[in-house]
Amino acid sequence: MILSKVQIGEEKLTKAFSESNVIPRLKLLSEAGKAVLGDDFVSIPRFHYSNGDMLDKSFGEEAQLLKHINKQSGLTGEINKESWLQSVARVRPAVARFETLRFMSEALDNAPMDLSVAQVPFRPEDSWLGFEFPKEYDGKPFNIKEDTVALAHLGKQARETKGLQSVLILDEWTEKIPVDEEITGVTYHYNQPNAVAPQAVLVAVEPTNNGKWDWDVLQGVLNDTIRRSRSRAVEPDQLMEHDVLKILLPMTIASFDVKEANVSLDYLLLNDKFMQVATNAKLQLYTKWDKN
Numbered sequence: 001m002i003l004s005k006v007q008i009g010e011e012k013l014t015k016a017f018s019e020s021n022v023i024p025r026l027k028l029l030s031e032a033g034k035a036v037l038g039d040d041f042v043s044i045p046r047f048h049y050s051n052g053d054m055l056d057k058s059f060g061e062e063a064q065l066l067k068h069i070n071k072q073s074g075l076t077g078e079i080n081k082e083s084w085l086q087s088v089a090r091v092r093p094a095v096a097r098f099e100t101l102r103f104m105s106e107a108l109d110n111a112p113m114d115l116s117v118a119q120v121p122f123r124p125e126d127s128w129l130g131f132e133f134p135k136e137y138d139g140k141p142f143n144i145k146e147d148t149v150a151l152a153h154l155g156k157q158a159r160e161t162k163g164l165q166s167v168l169i170l171d172e173w174t175e176k177i178p179v180d181e182e183i184t185g186v187t188y189h190y191n192q193p194n195a196v197a198p199q200a201v202l203v204a205v206e207p208t209n210n211g212k213w214d215w216d217v218l219q220g221v222l223n224d225t226i227r228r229s230r231s232r233a234v235e236p237d238q239l240m241e242h243d244v245l246k247i248l249l250p251m252t253i254a255s256f257d258v259k260e261a262n263v264s265l266d267y268l269l270l271n272d273k274f275m276q277v278a279t280n281a282k283l284q285l286y287t288k289w290d291k292n
Helices: 005-018 022-037 052-059 067-073 077-089 093-109 215-232 236-241 243-248 268-280
Strands: 115-120 149-154
Touching (some): 052 115, 067 077, 077 149
Antiparallel strands (some): 115 149
């Protein structure tokens, strides 16, 4: 006897309802969903919004989110949302299936299934990222400096942020926001007679927290790296000639916090003894480096 998907799902549900232990019960419920909807189906338990206040603001800002595209296209928000859904359905199979289901539902019930849009985290006077957005935001070039989720949701229940929620995610994807201009370059590789692998790699972190590199900042990082490398430099022949310099290995330059608020190294403990040994050996400890 071959059981249908629905029959297998019903059997799993019957066993789940008779199971008193929570973990096996959840497993049976999950198996019931997969029996009917396929192995890729992931069931999500009911939950409470943890950012209800932010979502309330986002759900109430649809008119603002569509303001720019409505002005650019000269169409209403409903038409723009419909156009977006149809264009996405051409390249996203899950959205295409939803679009077909939507057509059938509206034809049979004569009740529209209109999508709503929102965006988190909330920004005042923002624009929805699914459409063309303005060139400027708050007097600066339009930019997204943190992970932003553009939501297209169906049903009034999604906007109820106080009670328990359940959700069915139809599709999700990640995109990069295009820019008007890109700096590109052409490069080619060739082997010099003395070609060798790089002996050092400089990994730098943008220090100004502007979200992008600036040429002057990058140049400053490189110059500072060179300056620090020279302050640490001790040549091998110097170590061979003056044995006392071995105590400098590895050569280190470090800041010292007199207030003891941060972790730091205090070299003053060895300073007097080293200076005495160096003076007796008549060592030239360093020469002043002229950056010019």
